[in-house]
Amino acid sequence: MPSVSQTLRLVVIAPDSLQPDAGDDYAIEQAERSRALRIGLLEAGYNIVAVLPTDTFLAERLAQLQPDMIIVDAESEARDALEHVVVASRDARRPIVMFTNDDDTTHVKDAVAAGVSAYVVAGLSPERIRPILEVAMARFQHEQELRRELAHARSELNDRKLVDRAKGVLMQRQGMSEADAYAKMRRAAMDRGLKLGEVAQRILDVADLLG
Incomplete structure (x- = not known):
């Protein structure tokens, strides 16, 4: 696992499309938020190796790509997306960072228990991305050492x-x-x-x- 000072290879789990129907205001809003997150990750120096949906092939794709970290970009479907990611990565644990604008925090505790290293709700700005990911990586590495x-x-x-x-x-x-x-x-x-x-x-x- 690379140190936090090295460029991490990221897989982003996100909505299928950044070009939603013109009349779907909600989908447009989510696409803009998702685009902003990816731009922020790239500007922070991270390498996005793939953007994947939460489908039945997720585990296979993660095994092929071998990312250093998984970024979950989810809105109201955050719980379902997280469950897919946790199941898909359980045989090869990786730090998981979740970004969402969903202010329903009732499942944050379950998310952390399931292995999420950082759960970020709203208020995302580009300058916050690197500190968030560095802390998430450090926490994951510490937990892995405790497991060993x-x-x-x-x-x-x-x-x-x-x-x-x-x-x-x-x-x-x-x-x-x-x-x-x-x-x-x-x-x-x-x-x-x-x-x-x-x-x-x-x-x-x-x-x-x-x-």
């Missing part, structure tokens, strides 16, 4: 449980002391280039087979 640390802690806890069970098997079946059982497992791990937890799992697997 949690996963590592869970893995270590699981390994300790496996080692304790495997020591019990060796102590029971080979009459070893706890210290000797642990030493034997450590030697086996070093000799085979395995983690202690992997050796413990093999011992337990063999014990299950032998009954």
